[in-house]
Amino acid sequence: MEKKKYKVPQGTVAIMIIFIILIIALWGSAYLTMLSRGVTITP
Amino acid sequence: MIHVDRSEKIYIIISVTLISVFFIALGISSFVYGFQVPVPEQRVDPRTIATPAPDNPFGEPGLRELVPGKKYEAYVLAQIWSFTPREIRVPAGSTVTFYVTSKDVQHGFRINETNVNMQIVPGEVSKLTITFDEPREYDFICHEYCGVGHQSMAGKIIVEP
Amino acid sequence: MFAREHKLTAWHLGVAMTALFIGGFFGPLQKLEYVGINLYTTLNKIGIASYYQGLTLHAVLNALVWTTFFIVGFFTYAITHSLDKELTHPKINIIGLIVMIVGLIMAAIPILLNLATVLFTFYPPMRANPFFYIGLVLVVVGSWVCGWGFYLTYIAWRKENPGVRTPLIALGSLITMVLWQIATLGVATELLVLVIPWSFGLVEGTDPQLARTFFWFTGHPLVYFWLLPAYVSWYGMLPKQAGGKLFSEPLARLVFWLFLALSVPVGLHHQYLDPGVPAGWKFLHALLTYSLFIPSMLTAFNVVASLEIGARDNGGTGLLSWVRALPWGDPSYAAQNLAMILFVFGGIGGLTNSSYNLNLAIHNTSWVPGHFHLTVGSAVTLTFFGIAYWLVPSLSGKPLWNRKVALVQTWTWFFGMLLMGNGLHILGLNFGMPRRTMIGAASYAADAWTPMLIEAAIGGIILGISGLLFYSNMVGTVFSKKRLEAPIEMPVAEPYESEPAPAWLDNWKPWLAVTVVLILVAYGPILVDMIANANMTSPGFKVW
Numbered sequence: 229m230e231k232k233k234y235k236v237p238q239g240t241v242a243i244m245i246i247f248i249i250l251i252i253a254l255w256g257s258a259y260l261t262m263l264s265r266g267v268t269i270t271p
Numbered sequence: 272m273i274h275v276d277r278s279e280k281i282y283i284i285i286s287v288t289l290i291s292v293f294f295i296a297l298g299i300s301s302f303v304y305g306f307q308v309p310v311p312e313q314r315v316d317p318r319t320i321a322t323p324a325p326d327n328p329f330g331e332p333g334l335r336e337l338v339p340g341k342k343y344e345a346y347v348l349a350q351i352w353s354f355t356p357r358e359i360r361v362p363a364g365s366t367v368t369f370y371v372t373s374k375d376v377q378h379g380f381r382i383n384e385t386n387v388n389m390q391i392v393p394g395e396v397s398k399l400t401i402t403f404d405e406p407r408e409y410d411f412i413c414h415e416y417c418g419v420g421h422q423s424m425a426g427k428i429i430v431e432p
Numbered sequence: 433m434f435a436r437e438h439k440l441t442a443w444h445l446g447v448a449m450t451a452l453f454i455g456g457f458f459g460p461l462q463k464l465e466y467v468g469i470n471l472y473t474t475l476n477k478i479g480i481a482s483y484y485q486g487l488t489l490h491a492v493l494n495a496l497v498w499t500t501f502f503i504v505g506f507f508t509y510a511i512t513h514s515l516d517k518e519l520t521h522p523k524i525n526i527i528g529l530i531v532m533i534v535g536l537i538m539a540a541i542p543i544l545l546n547l548a549t550v551l552f553t554f555y556p557p558m559r560a561n562p563f564f565y566i567g568l569v570l571v572v573v574g575s576w577v578c579g580w581g582f583y584l585t586y587i588a589w590r591k592e593n594p595g596v597r598t599p600l601i602a603l604g605s606l607i608t609m610v611l612w613q614i615a616t617l618g619v620a621t622e623l624l625v626l627v628i629p630w631s632f633g634l635v636e637g638t639d640p641q642l643a644r645t646f647f648w649f650t651g652h653p654l655v656y657f658w659l660l661p662a663y664v665s666w667y668g669m670l671p672k673q674a675g676g677k678l679f680s681e682p683l684a685r686l687v688f689w690l691f692l693a694l695s696v697p698v699g700l701h702h703q704y705l706d707p708g709v710p711a712g713w714k715f716l717h718a719l720l721t722y723s724l725f726i727p728s729m730l731t732a733f734n735v736v737a738s739l740e741i742g743a744r745d746n747g748g749t750g751l752l753s754w755v756r757a758l759p760w761g762d763p764s765y766a767a768q769n770l771a772m773i774l775f776v777f778g779g780i781g782g783l784t785n786s787s788y789n790l791n792l793a794i795h796n797t798s799w800v801p802g803h804f805h806l807t808v809g810s811a812v813t814l815t816f817f818g819i820a821y822w823l824v825p826s827l828s829g830k831p832l833w834n835r836k837v838a839l840v841q842t843w844t845w846f847f848g849m850l851l852m853g854n855g856l857h858i859l860g861l862n863f864g865m866p867r868r869t870m871i872g873a874a875s876y877a878a879d880a881w882t883p884m885l886i887e888a889a890i891g892g893i894i895l896g897i898s899g900l901l902f903y904s905n906m907v908g909t910v911f912s913k914k915r916l917e918a919p920i921e922m923p924v925a926e927p928y929e930s931e932p933a934p935a936w937l938d939n940w941k942p943w944l945a946v947t948v949v950l951i952l953v954a955y956g957p958i959l960v961d962m963i964a965n966a967n968m969t970s971p972g973f974k975v976w
Contacts, residue, residue, distance in 0.1 A: 235744075236276065236277070236278050237276070237278070237679065237736075237737040237740045237741070238751060239736075239740045239743075239750075239751055239752055239754050239755070240278075240733060240736045240737040240740050241278050241282070242751050242752055243736055243752070244282055244732065244733055244736070247732060247776060248285065248286075248289065250776065250780060251289065251780050251783065252289070254777075254780045254781075254784070255293065255780060255783055255784055255787070258784045258787075258790050258793060258794070258861060259296065259300075259787070259790060261793050261861060261862075262300075262306060262386060262789060262790050262792055262793045263300065263306065265384070265385050265386040265792070265793070266385065266386055266401060266402060267304060267305035267306055267307075267386075267400075267402075268305065268306060268307050268308075268386050268387065268399045268400055268401065268792060269305045269307045269399070269400055270305075270366070270368065270400050272934070273680070273682040273683060273686070273933070273934065273937075274680075274682075274929065274931070275680065275683065276679075276680070276737075279680070279733055279734075279737075282729070282733055283726070283729070283730070286725065286726065286729040287726065290722050290725045290726075293722070293783075293787065294718070294719065294722050297718065297787055297788045297789060297790070298715070300789060301711075301715075301788060301789040302711075302715075306789045306792065307711065307789065308704045308705055308711065308714060308788065308789055308791065308792065309705055309706070309707050310707075310710060310711045311707060311708055311709070311710055312707060314708075314967055316969045317969055317970055318637075318969060318971070351973070351975050375557070375973050375975075376555075376557055376558050376973050376975055377555050377557075377558070377640055377644075379796050379866065381796070381797075381864055381866070383863065383864040383876070384863070384864060386792040386793065387792075388705055388791070388792045388793070388795050388796070388864075389705050389707065390703070390705045390706045390707065390795070390796070391707075392640050392641050392644065392706060392707055392708060393557060393640050393969075393970045394639065394640060394641060394708075394967040394969050394970060395641055395706075395707035395708040395967075396707060397705075397707035398707070410876040412864075412866055412874075412876055413866070414795075414796035414797065414864075414866035414867065414869070415555070415796060416484065416551055416868050416869070417558075417975060418484075418558070418973075418975025418976050419482050419484060419549075419975070419976045421484070421869055421870070422869050422870040422871065422873045422874040423873070423874070423875065425874070425875060425876045
């Protein structure tokens with residue numbers, strides 16, 4: 229393995245952090261929309 | 272094994288954690304709290320489903336009162352390109368269980384801006400329950416393409432004070 | 433060398449692009465109808481009977497014909513060049529192409545005659561003319577035959593090169609074809625056993641719930657059949673186009689194997705709101721669909737890291753400003769990078785779709801076409817445009833007609849999809865607007881929908897213009913009198929690390945075994961139960 233030339237892809241890490249935040253925000257908003265609309269089986 | 276960059280390893284662990292949390296959230300909301308999808312209720316014969324008979328509620332679709340002002344059942348029959356009944360009136364605060372089936376092709380049943388959303392498949396009865404808290408009107412609409420008149424297939428729920 | 437392969441590729445691409453031209457034509461018309469500009473009365477004069485006949489053409493030609501023909505054509509080129517070996521049995525691939533074209537014509541005639549206005553899902557008991565179904569079967573079978581030609585070539589290559597790792601481009605392409613072959617068993621069973629005998633009137637009734645289940649057995653892996661060729665390009669070619677190297681070649685191989693194993697046993701996530709499927713089976717498929725999140729996330733990291741390597745080698749610096757050092761002036765590159773950005777939103781939407789009870793909020797709303805226009809309509813189609821920008825010059829021996837027009841095309845597609853995708857997602861999630869419905873004529877369409885309907889319509893118009901720019905470039909290139917000075921070769925990305933991938937990432941047997949086991953576990957018991965209790969009570973209906 230050529231350890232020397234190996235660099236941590238810092239920019240990629242930054243972009244992936246943005247990506248994960250987006251996932252949480254967008255998925256979370258759909259999830260909250262569903263929760264706000266009430267249950268669907270007899271309590 | 273494969274060499275994986277250290278930052279990528281951390282990223283994979285975060286991803287797995289994230290998706291696990293999401294999955295648990297789905298499991299709890301559906302199986303514990305009751306934000307549940309339709310499950311097999313009853314099988315019927317679409318060729319005779321519209322025929323009135325003592326044991327066939329779809330022969331005479333409409334609202335049934337179980338506990339006045341509190342608990343109702345609505346039997347809705349879907350066909351091209353209308354629902355029977357077209358209009359349902361219930362008092363605010365009532366819990367309504369919808370039973371919907373089709374006498375011809377596939378349809379959809381969605382009470383807009385609520386969680387009542389079901390695929391309507393001939394031969395099967397789709398069932399979901401909802402509590403209407405506030406007085407207002409809701410559209411219920413067919414969301415599965417069912418032919419050239421599909422866009423006109425809808426009805427109204429009127430929640431009265 | 434490769435003269436025959438290039439000719440085959442050109443034929444597939446030609447049919448694919450013709451299909452997209454006709455199918456794509458209806459896209460802007462649909463969005464204009466949404467805002468009250470109904471052009472279908474004019475179209476009646478050229479034989480288009482309804483919005484829904486146009487929608488059937490849009491869906492079948494774009495989602496099934498454009499994709500399948502382009503993919504088989506691209507793979508004919510990519511597999512042979514990647515293995516550096518001509519097709520060993522080119523006649524098989526010629527027969528495959530002919531069967532596909534015959535099937536396409538056979539399915540197209542009933543659609544054009546308004547005898548099959550059933551959309552691309554053709555859910556029974558809506559009943560089309562039998563030749564529509566037979567035509568679809570032939571398109572699929574023809575693509576299988578082309579796959580067999582690839583496998584035989586690969587087997588011959590393997591005998592000549594024992595112990596050598598299969599090149600990544602060839603491996604990814606072959607895995608995609610095998611995935612397709614396994615996945616389409618569902619729709620083939622639906623059509624051959626349930627639908628075709630019933631459409632000829634040989635049996636009275638059919639079971640719509642069972643038919644849906646067979647359909648979605650194929651329907652979800654279908655989307656990976658569309659997507660994985662784009663991954664072949666993103667992993668195998670794009671890093672080279674960006675001047676970089678593939679960050680982790682072994683992980684790229686692992687991703688293709690994971691998609692093979694996990695693509696099929698997830699189809700019930702399209703049926704979460706079906707009445708005839710038990711909750712436990714739906715939830716199992718939710719878990720398996722969620723596991724596809726992992727290869728998707730691996731891809732995001734790996735591809736972006738590969739591009740970062742290229743950008744930094746080209747003098748890019750900073751935490752994020754290296755992005756500017758990417759070759760944005762190359763339309764083939766720009767198209768694929770923009771496709772990836774749209775796929776971020778397509779992917780998150782897909783995660784939402786696979787999220788079990790979240791379907792109560794979005795199932796069959798315009799959220800869904802919003803989603804798949806960002807995936808198959810953007811991640812896939814825009815990547816295929818990017819591939820065409822080097823592949824068509826390579827095949828024709830002529831330079832791309834106009835690079836600037838190509839750049840404008842990629843950016844207009846990007847913004848058009850962004851607007852339309854955003855509009856359709858919001859209309860679906862917030863307002864529950866139904867998908868594939870003639871909204872302009874729907875009584876329940878509310879005033880609150882109007883801003884987003886307009887946004888989507890503007891997006892649709894921009895996409896229509898973008899499509900015309902793409903076709904002007906393709907026609908301009910093919911009919912150009914200029915010749916390339918040096919032939920254009922397929923871009924092949926080198927791995928960042930020189931160590932070859934471990935042998936278990938080049939071994940079909942364990943992965944095929946896992947694939948079969950997962951399908952048996954996820955579908956075996958439920959399908960046996962549904963078949964044993966089949967409810968063959970639905971007669972056919974013509975509802976258009």
